[in-house]
Amino acid sequence: MPYLTCNAESAIATCDPHSLKKKKKPKSPAQAQPVRHFAYSDILDATNNFSADTFLGKGSHGTVYKAAFHGGALVAAVKITKPKTSNEIEILSHLKKNPRLVNLIGFCNDQTQTNNINNNKLIVVEYMPNGSLHELLHSTKKPVRPPSWTARVRFAVQVAKAVRLLHSSEPPVIHRDIKSSNVLIDEKWNARLGDFGLAVRGHVADSRVPPAGTLGYLDPCYLAPGDLSSKSDVFSFGVLLLEIASGRHALDVRHSPPSVLDWAVPLVRRGEFKEICDPRIGAPPDMAAFRRMAVLAARCVRSTPERRPSMVEVLECLTAVRKCFRAPVMWKRIKRRVEIARGDLFHDWDRSEEVVRVVKLGSSSSRRNGKVSSVSGVEYEGGHANPAVRSRSVGSGSGLVGFGFKNRKGKVRLKRSRSMGSPVPLRW
Incomplete structure (x- = not known):
């Protein structure tokens, strides 16, 4: 009984206060709008x-x-x-x-x-407003630039997520037609997998559908309905990965051999990874990561389906590759900021050692009248930096001459000097 009536003017609540909390509505199992x-x-x-x-x-x-x-x-x-x-x-x-x-x-x-x-x-x-991945990779229009390495790896990761989603659904779905023309680009320049006209849903062991797919991407082991498995999609994804890396069509009679598979896999076995890179954009920023991606593609197109990786393993490898590809780009942006900040002060120094990294700063007691009397552990390393600008005050330091430091909100910056002699080369 939620309430005990004492008189006509008052009432005492006897219910449990915890029961007054609103119960959360259960989430719908599909979490999707009706068709x-x-x-x-x-x-x-x-x-x-x-x-x-x-x-x-x-x-x-x-x-x-x-x-x-x-x-x-x-x-x-x-x-x-x-x-x-x-x-x-x-x-x-x-x-x-x-x-x-x-x-x-x-x-x-x-x-x-x-x-x-x-x-x-x-x-x-x-509606996908930016066309397909096939158009981005193979467009011959002059204003259209081929995708960068960062974009290509991002597309590969996103397609791998889509295929893994299909294979992990209940019951599983096998796409059967993974190719660059079926990868569409949305308004945010992200890749999406589409065209499920050949997809098969359910247990493939009982499948009666005849073999189907696109030449160049089709698994050669898929010769009968009973041969269909999730590894057929893995094979097609491996061909797509080689297409993304090389910029070549999956099947192109203008080349010998015409199949990107027959051309690229021998290069992977010989370790000639630079020969696979799309010549329009040159070598990637991290060749070690690119080698991992190329070897992964070769594993996906193995002749024995059982030896091919699952899409879970494929996604894990590509995610690690993407992290390696993004790091050099980040440092390149910081490097550019340093170049702009230092102006003509550094024009005579080695361009390969352009980015400053602050390892350890002197104690606060070493600052005198706005100047830094000692700075230890400051060195130049290509590709690693904190953003830097010129200094207003100049002291002396070990390993660095002509710079002062000023700390703002926990960030260490280099400020322009009011009095600066001729630049003294750094030795490290």
């Missing part, structure tokens, strides 16, 4: 009757158009699927929405229309 059903007339209006202006591309599993619903409030991509690959709606509707996938928004299955185009199912998915 919307679009009227065919709405899709016609959104795509301007499937005009050429809204045409985005045509693949092996359907044709894609750009659609603007509700006056542009919702911009999406409408895909006209082929009858034999209409399971894409079922696959995507059972997957949680994820930033690494091109997620499903809705579909159209209005059979009342007489237009021939409506004989096939229409699916509405998220």
Whole structure:
């Protein structure tokens, strides 16, 4: 009994105060919005009757158009699927929405229309404004620059996350068509895996679907329905990884051998890793990390599926490689700041030893009248630095001449000097 009535004017609460706390609402198991059903007339209006202006591309599993619903409030991509690959709606509707996938928004299955185009199912998915990874890697347009090493490794990590998500879902999903043209780039320049027209959901041991895929990416061990496994996606991802590293098409008759797989794997075995690098952007900032990535790609395309790594292992390796690739870029930015800060004072010094690293500063008692009387452990090392600017006051120091230090909010900076003689070369 929550309340005990004493009289008409007062009441005593007898309930447990802890029971007054609001209970948290249980999270929905899917954590996804329901799939919307679009009227065919709405899709016609959104795509301007499937005009050429809204045409985005045509693949092996359907044709894609750009659609603007509700006056542009919702911009999406409408895909006209082929009858034999209409399971894409079922696959995507059972997957949680994820930033690494091109997620499903809705579909159209209005059979009342007489237009021939409506004989096939229409699916509405998220719109990716920056094209595909294939276009970024192989575009011949002059203003378009090939992706940097940092961007390429980031794309590889993001695709690996998408494939791992599919393989770890319950039941697992095998994509069967991992390739650069099915990796789309969103508005934030992140990679997403799309086109699930050939995907298979469920236990592959009972699968009756015939082998399918794209030449150049297709696992040679996948010759019968019973041969399908998650390692088939690992093989395709390995080919994609070699394509990202080299900038070559997975299959290109202009080269000999035409397959990037037959060309790159022997180079990996011989240790000629620089020959694999895309010549348009040169060698990566960390060759040791690049070697790990190249060896990983060679492991993914092994002829024996059991010897190939899982996507969990692939993602762990690529994540470590990405950390190594990001570090030199960070130090390069700091190095540039130091170059701007020091001006013409350092123009005669060795350019390879450009960045200052403060190891240990003198005690606060060594500062006299705003000057630093002793500074120990200051050295120059290529690629490691704290941002530096010139000093206002000059004292003397061990290992460094002509600099004073000033501490602001825990940061050590070099300030410009009012009186500075000729620069004295540092010795270290």
